[in-house]
Amino acid sequence: MKSxxxxxxxxxxxxxxxxxxxxxxxxxxxxxxxxxxxxxxxRINRARQINYRLKWISVxxxxxxxxxxxxxxxxxxxxxxxxxxxxxxxxxGSTPKSIFLPDGTEVILNSGSTIVYPSRxxxxxxxxxxxxxxxxxxxxxxxxxxxxxxxQLDVTxxxxxxxxxxxxxxxEVEVTLREGSVGVKASDSLSETTLKPGEQACxxxxxxxxxxxxxxxxxxxxxxxGIIRFENESLGSIAATLGRTYNVDIEITDDSLRQILFSGExxxxxxxxxxxxxxxxxxxxxYKMDGNHVTLFVNK
Numbered sequence: 001m002k003s004x005x006x007x008x009x010x011x012x013x014x015x016x017x018x019x020x021x022x023x024x025x026x027x028x029x030x031x032x033x034x035x036x037x038x039x040x041x042x043r044i045n046r047a048r049q050i051n052y053r054l055k056w057i058s059v060x061x062x063x064x065x066x067x068x069x070x071x072x073x074x075x076x077x078x079x080x081x082x083x084x085x086x087x088x089x090x091x092x093g094s095t096p097k098s099i100f101l102p103d104g105t106e107v108i109l110n111s112g113s114t115i116v117y118p119s120r121x122x123x124x125x126x127x128x129x130x131x132x133x134x135x136x137x138x139x140x141x142x143x144x145x146x147x148x149x150x151x152q153l154d155v156t157x158x159x160x161x162x163x164x165x166x167x168x169x170x171x172e173v174e175v176t177l178r179e180g181s182v183g184v185k186a187s188d189s190l191s192e193t194t195l196k197p198g199e200q201a202c203x204x205x206x207x208x209x210x211x212x213x214x215x216x217x218x219x220x221x222x223x224x225x226g227i228i229r230f231e232n233e234s235l236g237s238i239a240a241t242l243g244r245t246y247n248v249d250i251e252i253t254d255d256s257l258r259q260i261l262f263s264g265e266x267x268x269x270x271x272x273x274x275x276x277x278x279x280x281x282x283x284x285x286x287y288k289m290d291g292n293h294v295t296l297f298v299n300k
Contacts, residue, residue, distance in 0.1 A: 083121075085117070086117055089113070092244045093244075093245065096108050096110050103146075109134050110134060114130070128146075133163065135221065136160075138161070145158070153186060155183070156185075176200040176201075182194070182195050198217060199215070200212070234261060235257050235261075236252060249294070257285050283299050285299055
């Protein structure tokens with residue numbers, strides 16, 4: 001039988017052989033581990049890079065979405081904040097009507113006239129549109145000019161009192177200045193003419209010319225007080241004024257009558273027939289009334 005010592009020696013030798021074999025395997029394992037570690041590391045880094053890019057793509061997309069949404073919101077807010085356009089019409093046959101604009105400017109609107117203006121003025125300009133005749137007492141504001149637009153003329157105001165007469169059917173547009181200063185220019189022109197108190201700008205639609213003249217202020221603004229005043233005015237112009245004032249249709253059958261000049265003063269509210277009798281008292285013309293239709297003809 002083998003002694004204990006011999007058995008121990010055999011066991012030791014066997015273990016040593018196994019250790020040597022294990023060392024070789026360990027070396028291969030180390031190499032495999034290194035390879036696997038490097039491969040895993042590359043994959044992890046690649047995944048991190050992809051995730052990093054995805055995160056930035058996601059952030060960028062979010063930013064663009066927010067910017068787009070903000071722009072849409074601003075656009076909608078701007079559209080929501082557009083001031084309402086108000087229109088005031090003073091019917092033919094009515095007395096002059098006083099209204100106040102958002103800035104405190106007073107407008108006296110003659111019969112048959114219309115003014116259009118915003119419910120609030122913007123930060124740089126106060127724009128209104130007029131058809132007919134109106135008197136303006138403009139609140140001064142050097143930082144926000146006041147502009148009256150008609151079909152043919154633009155009137156730029158610098159804090160003042162003035163009147164604009166711009167009837168669609170009349171051949172002339174008139175701007176009369178009581179006090180202050182206004183600039184007048186044709187709508188399609190860059191040249192502006194400045195009026196002085198007591199002056200009137202008269203724009204001829206047919207000739208497209210602008211003339212400046214001195215006028216009597218009492219005559220020019222008589223209509224504000226309910227007075228109908230004619231000063232060497234043609235019968236054609238008088239017929240248009242009376243038609244608006246009394247809400248009637250006045251027909252002139254002979255063009256020669258249109259150039260007859262007349263001067264006179266009447267109060268609004270007087271009977272139209274009485275005014276017609278005075279105007280035709282020189283026997284050059286006569287009239288006939290049929291309801292709301294008046295005919296002026298040559299008196300033979």
